[in-house]
Amino acid sequence: MLSVSYGKTETLNLFSAKIQTPKIDKQADKILKQMSDHLTAMQQFSYKSQGSYEVVDKDKKKEQLTYSSEVFVKRPNKLRVNAKNNNRDAAVYYDGKQFTVLGKNANMYAVAEAPPTLDAALDSARDRFQMDPPGADLIYSNPYKGLMEEATQGQLVGEEVINGKASNHLAFKSKEVDWDIWIQKGSSPVPLRYKIISKNIPARPEFIVNFTDWKQGTGPDFADQQFVFSPPANSKKIPFMRLGDAPTASNTKKK
Amino acid sequence: MKRYKKFAILLAAFFLMLLAAEEILLLAQGIRNQRARMDVRGTSRRTARRVNRRHDYWNGSRGTYGGYYAAPVAAAAVVGATAAAVYSLPSGCTDYNGYYNCGGTYYQPQMQGNEVVYIQVEIDD
Incomplete structure (x- = not known):
């Protein structure tokens, strides 16, 4: 009997631990919310990003890789990304129906049916194709909601200049990552830098991205047709690698 | 009770x-x-x-x-x-119904994230 009541108390403790109020500084919360509202209101926009991230191999050695990309967002259901890495050049298209990734060097592409909204499509890309587009937090329809989902602490660090622009530096903590964001001051509160440290992984690898060229989307670059993929000449259609895929009977080919 | x-x-x-x-x-x-x-x-x-x-x-x-x-x-x-996965194929591979035959070893191209990788597959003769 005793052990059972102990069990019950434990359960209750676990529940109460989960509903602890996060310690988020009011000003930090307000600035993040302003950025989120601004990005939501932009509806269609483009920006450039230059990022670097570290990968840790099994000997806990860190390697730094860089990428640059150009992102076009048209809410509620269109996205186009050009991403470049040392020797890779890829394009991603989401037109509200299909999700396509084109490897330009290999001239190969993979297509999948996609959910009808950008939010759902981003979730789906993560779940089904192991894609975790860096900085994707910021292109959801309500970035604030996603960013704060796991946050346990948050504060305003102070003012800093990023690429010549005055910004507010905010720092947040959550269970798995610590992240910082620099938000432009003034009437256009866009993110200028975003940094994430995966603190539970040995060697605590870091991801950092700088955002530039935030533009309200207008003109032919944002025509619906620009978000629809059409296969380049001589390109080859290939499957996405799915979670758990392995060369088993299912992809063994019979002559 | x-x-x-x-x-x-x-x-x-x-x-x-x-x-x-x-x-x-x-x-x-x-x-x-x-x-x-x-x-x-x-x-x-x-x-x-x-x-x-x-x-x-x-x-x-x-x-x-x-x-x-x-x-x-x-x-x-x-x-x-x-599985054996490679990021590029050796030279001299031939196209084989959507697969690549590289000296008797067959590969299938797949999109991993936004990168093309080649997965070694078994082909039954």
Whole structure:
């Protein structure tokens, strides 16, 4: 009997631990919310990003890789990304129906049916194709909601200049990552830098991205047709690698 | 009255079991993840799926691919799955119905994240 009541108390403790109020500084919360509202209101926009991230191999050695990309967002259901890495050049298209990734060097592409909204499509890309587009937090329809989902602490660090622009530096903590964001001051509160440290992984690898060229989307670059993929000449259609895929009977080919 | 007590005990036991099951799953993933390449995360959000513990990069990750499918789904589904995957094919491969024949070794191109990789496959003659 005793052990059972102990069990019950434990359960209750676990529940109460989960509903602890996060310690988020009011000003930090307000600035993040302003950025989120601004990005939501932009509806269609483009920006450039230059990022670097570290990968840790099994000997806990860190390697730094860089990428640059150009992102076009048209809410509620269109996205186009050009991403470049040392020797890779890829394009991603989401037109509200299909999700396509084109490897330009290999001239190969993979297509999948996609959910009808950008939010759902981003979730789906993560779940089904192991894609975790860096900085994707910021292109959801309500970035604030996603960013704060796991946050346990948050504060305003102070003012800093990023690429010549005055910004507010905010720092947040959550269970798995610590992240910082620099938000432009003034009437256009866009993110200028975003940094994430995966603190539970040995060697605590870091991801950092700088955002530039935030533009309200207008003109032919944002025509619906620009978000629809059409296969380049001589390109080859290939499957996405799915979670758990392995060369088993299912992809063994019979002559 | 006694019956209510019994019911309450069962209910409490059930919830404890759920908690324990989840922790065991996480533990299993922790062990598995140590074998896998680990990447920094590019998003602060977690994915919708509760068990997702690691994420591959949008940009993939060259050179550290251990032939290990560190997919986050249920641990049991992926443990032990190994495959030879390469980022580029040797020269002299021939197209074979969507596959590549490289001196008798066959590869299928697949899109991993936003990168094309070639997975070795068995072909029955």
